[in-house]
Amino acid sequence: MSKSLLELTPVQAVACCSPVTRDPLSAEAAERIAPLVKAIADPVRLRLLSLVSSHADGEACVCDLNDAFDLSQPTISHHLKLLHEAGLLEREKRGVWVYYRVNAGALSDLATLLGGVTA
Amino acid sequence: MSKSLLELTPVQAVACCSPVTRDPLSAEAAERIAPLVKAIADPVRLRLLSLVSSHADGEACVCDLNDAFDLSQPTISHHLKLLHEAGLLEREKRGVWVYYRVNAGALSDLATLLGGVTA
DNA sequence: TATCTATATTGACGGATGTCGATATGTGGT
DNA sequence: ACCACATATCGACATCCGTCAATATAGATA
Numbered sequence A, B: 001m002s003k004s005l006l007e008l009t010p011v012q013a014v015a016c017c018s019p020v021t022r023d024p025l026s027a028e029a030a031e032r033i034a035p036l037v038k039a040i041a042d043p044v045r046l047r048l049l050s051l052v053s054s055h056a057d058g059e060a061c062v063c064d065l066n067d068a069f070d071l072s073q074p075t076i077s078h079h080l081k082l083l084h085e086a087g088l089l090e091r092e093k094r095g096v097w098v099y100y101r102v103n104a105g106a107l108s109d110l111a112t113l114l115g116g117v118t119a
Numbered sequence C: 001t002a003t004c005t006a007t008a009t010t011g012a013c014g015g016a017t018g019t020c021g022a023t024a025t026g027t028g029g030t
Numbered sequence D: 001a002c003c004a005c006a007t008a009t010c011g012a013c014a015t016c017c018g019t020c021a022a023t024a025t026a027g028a029t030a
Helices: A008-016 A027-039 A043-054 A062-067 A073-085 A104-113 B010-014 B027-039 B043-054 B063-066 B073-085 B104-111
Strands: A057-063 A091-092 A099-102 B059-061 B089-094 B096-103
Touching: A027 A073, A027 B043, A043 A057, A043 A062, A043 A073, A043 A091, A043 B027, A057 A062, A057 B059, A057 B096, A062 A073, A062 A099, A073 A099, A073 B073, A099 A104, A104 B059, A104 B073, A104 B089, B027 B073, B027 B104, B043 B059, B043 B063, B043 B089, B043 B096, B059 B063, B063 B073, B063 B096, B073 B089, B096 B104
Parallel strands: none
Antiparallel strands: A057 A099, A091 A099, B059 B096, B089 B096
């Protein structure tokens, strides 16, 4: 049996829908999609996503990421958590270090949803 | 001569950049892109965009849009203003009514920026 | 066990955001 | 001129969000 909607990340909960520009979005669908968009609606999180994605081997250690910002370590940790909970970043602990990598399909699913397909 | 960056809508200010997933985003670029993403990071605004886009002739009157929500008229007006200022909706007054239509390229530019291209 | 380092969590604070009711503005009809 | 209607703006309020300093947790090493 499939997992409850409530156990899915925003990305998983949204992977089904047609682009926003083709059919009127139901209130329920909009409520599912919005948190995913909110997750990337911040300059720090956009840069984090970009840094991880373009990093060697497609993954980056938190220690590398901290250095790229003039922000406290807890703040970066907070943003990484939000991206992870949204399903956009995957988290792997290796020894003392934590590595993040982008969930490959997630961003493109989102892009499709936003109407890239109808261009 | 070209207009100042400050006079451009977020969409115009961003139309130049490569996808977020390919190169590390500069802090400045991230600060330009984030407001655009924020503009669609709300369930009401997502539905507004979707309603306008999928409406007959690609345009919708504010009076139609108000009826689709259990929200006050000023609230819908507020969200439409945000979408317009972001460059995602165009506004045209005809008589007493105001019609909005989606800026055709804007959403797809945004989708491309978010990495749809690298899928 | 003790200690050092990497990362996460907590609690607090200021500023941004979504919503409303009241009001203003603008347009057409009488 | 006046009124009715469509839309926008204003001011207030509650909630959410980004940030920090302080602290907790967990792994490695001695």
